[in-house]
Amino acid sequence: MFKISNLNSEKDLVAALKRGEERAYTEVLSLHKKQIANTVIGMLGAIPESEDVGQEVFIRFFRNIQNFKGDAKISTYLTRIAINLSLNELARRKRKWKLFYTGDYLEEIILNSTLSDHQDQDERIDLLRRAILLLDPKYKEVIVLRTNDANSFKEMATILKLPIGTVLTRYSRAQKKLIELLNQ
Amino acid sequence: MKTEEQYHIDWCLSKEDLLSTKDLLALNEFINSYPAVYQEWKSYEKDVELLRLSSLSFSDSFNSKVLLRMSKKTIPFFDRSSVFVASLGIAASILLMINLFVEQNTLSFDALLGLVDMDTNNTNLLFYINS
Numbered sequence: 001m002f003k004i005s006n007l008n009s010e011k012d013l014v015a016a017l018k019r020g021e022e023r024a025y026t027e028v029l030s031l032h033k034k035q036i037a038n039t040v041i042g043m044l045g046a047i048p049e050s051e052d053v054g055q056e057v058f059i060r061f062f063r064n065i066q067n068f069k070g071d072a073k074i075s076t077y078l079t080r081i082a083i084n085l086s087l088n089e090l091a092r093r094k095r096k097w098k099l100f101y102t103g104d105y106l107e108e109i110i111l112n113s114t115l116s117d118h119q120d121q122d123e124r125i126d127l128l129r130r131a132i133l134l135l136d137p138k139y140k141e142v143i144v145l146r147t148n149d150a151n152s153f154k155e156m157a158t159i160l161k162l163p164i165g166t167v168l169t170r171y172s173r174a175q176k177k178l179i180e181l182l183n184q
Numbered sequence: 185m186k187t188e189e190q191y192h193i194d195w196c197l198s199k200e201d202l203l204s205t206k207d208l209l210a211l212n213e214f215i216n217s218y219p220a221v222y223q224e225w226k227s228y229e230k231d232v233e234l235l236r237l238s239s240l241s242f243s244d245s246f247n248s249k250v251l252l253r254m255s256k257k258t259i260p261f262f263d264r265s266s267v268f269v270a271s272l273g274i275a276a277s278i279l280l281m282i283n284l285f286v287e288q289n290t291l292s293f294d295a296l297l298g299l300v301d302m303d304t305n306n307t308n309l310l311f312y313i314n315s
Binding site: 033034062165 | 240246
């Protein structure tokens, strides 16, 4: 059964999670839900599967908490799971689309969208989000992580387990590709 | 000589104070020489800033769905009462087996099913138990 204790630091939080306290689960959800939503929905788009992947991120973290050594922050660990599960979902989706659909639905949406000079801010955001979905996964993940305000390039390198130089090269290319897509 | 992409990377690094003084001077020189490229980089960053302003979110029931899945996981498959009932069942079946072996005076598989002396006068599987 769930127990209650004081959660003053991340260390206390992890200890409470290891004891299976419900309050600790709720605390992790309230602290990191927004970041995981930005990551998963940014990677997959606003579709029902994104919510399922988001749930799976937390479930995997909670179920494997006994193996969590605390060498990385909870947010880093969760974001890494979110990126990996999103990439799995993208691969699964790609296989499915190859079987049942020959065109590219997202590409059609982007190409049919008009990029006006007097674009509303929300329209621009919407178009950018759609264009991100068209990027190659390795570019998509860096852009999505960068748009999560807490992520520095160093943190992104830790999350992706890549050298910072590789992250920056991908980031630079991703930005160029994004603009190319929008200007098509 | 660095490429434009390398200068762009340096510019990104400089925003997090990760660039050396020497590289920073070279970057400033490049920016002064190619202001249009610099404006392009700034427009890229403007889009990223714009995306940071907008927040994506899961449904309101997200937390409860996760907690529900977690609480389901914490209920053990074999709780105390089901173990007790299962133990009684196993004990009863062992007693029944012993009864069948003793009544039929053999330890064969047929004896386990109560079929050893089955004939037209005895077609009841539970003949030995009833008798």
